[in-house]
Amino acid sequence: xxxxxxxxxxxxxxxxxxxxxxxxxxxxxxxxxxxxxxxxxxxxxxxxxxxxxxxxxxxxxxxxxxxxxxxxxxxxxxxxxxxxxxxxxxxxxxxxxxxxxxxxxxxxxxxxxxxxxxxxxxxxxxxxxxxxxxxxxxxxxxxxxxxxxxxxxxxxxxxxxxxxxxxxxxxxxxxxxxxxxxxxxxxxxxxxxxxxxxxxxxxxxxxxxxxxxxxxxxxxxxxxxxxxxxx
Ligand code: HEC
Numbered sequence: 001x002x003x004x005x006x007x008x009x010x011x012x013x014x015x016x017x018x019x020x021x022x023x024x025x026x027x028x029x030x031x032x033x034x035x036x037x038x039x040x041x042x043x044x045x046x047x048x049x050x051x052x053x054x055x056x057x058x059x060x061x062x063x064x065x066x067x068x069x070x071x072x073x074x075x076x077x078x079x080x081x082x083x084x085x086x087x088x089x090x091x092x093x094x095x096x097x098x099x100x101x102x103x104x105x106x107x108x109x110x111x112x113x114x115x116x117x118x119x120x121x122x123x124x125x126x127x128x129x130x131x132x133x134x135x136x137x138x139x140x141x142x143x144x145x146x147x148x149x150x151x152x153x154x155x156x157x158x159x160x161x162x163x164x165x166x167x168x169x170x171x172x173x174x175x176x177x178x179x180x181x182x183x184x185x186x187x188x189x190x191x192x193x194x195x196x197x198x199x200x201x202x203x204x205x206x207x208x209x210x211x212x213x214x215x216x217x218x219x220x221x222x223x224x225x226x227x228x229x230x231x
Contacts, residue, residue: 050072060133063136064130077101080100094197098195098197100193104206112179112186113182114177114216114219114220114224115216115220116220120219120221120227121155123210123217124145126147127147128142128144130209146189150164151163152168153167154171154222155229156169156228156231164200165200165201171222173225177224182223185219186219189210189215190215191205
């Protein structure tokens with residue numbers, strides 16, 4: 001998910017640098033004649049560089065259908081959170097974002113149950129799925145994963161993990177598997193803004209990255225007593 005962002009940021013930095021040095025960049029030159037960068041706010045300039053300066057291939061098809069350009073357009077929740085510029089949502093904004101997120105949650109039929117933790121282990125490790133660019137992920141080759149390790153520690157024996165999210169080592173052992181915990185964990189994976197408005201954690205269910213079954217499998221990986229996460 002984050003892979004296509006790296007060249008984007010790099011390209012942005014290069015453009016910004018060349019603009020600062022007098023606009024010697026070819027992309028800036030071709031469209032520079034009619035554009036007055038100095039009259040733009042930082043936000044307008046960023047939008048211009050990404051959407052109009054033709055520095056990125058925005059017409060590339062994405063896995064969810066549509067194009068990269070459409071993917072980059074923020075939905076209401078993202079716009080609300082972006083306006084906070086990284087700050088925690090509070091007060092009315094928090095209430096509004098949580099309500100928006102809650103509305104977007106659908107539940108599996110019947111009870112929320114744990115699936116197969118071994119399957120969940122694979123999914124939690126896999127970052128395959130929605131990358132586009134040099135190597136576009138093809139869903140006919142492999143199913144998309146959850147990439148949980150990019151932000152969380154899970155299996156205590158795993159040495160490579162990100163720390164943007166809290167450690168989930170021993171999560172199920174500490175919290176148990178009562179109905180309320182199953183529901184909380186399901187909602188956290190489906191749409192975490194329902195609990196942490198404007199969190200950095202992706203909306204795996206609401207955005208169609210993971211199916212109900214995949215979420216059940218990943219939940220088993222973090223909650224089942226037999227899973228290495230809880231050993
Ligand atoms: C981009 C980073 C990121 C990814 C990827 C990510 N998370 Fe999170 N997660 C977070 C953050 C950050 C929090 C803490 C909430 C906050 O403070 O915003 C969190 C919180 C949680 C919590 C609640 C923890 C608690 O103590 O109650 C659970 C459960 C969780 N994540 C599970 C997962 C699972 C399972 C996956 C993979 C499907 C995943 N996360 C992928 C960033 C991420």
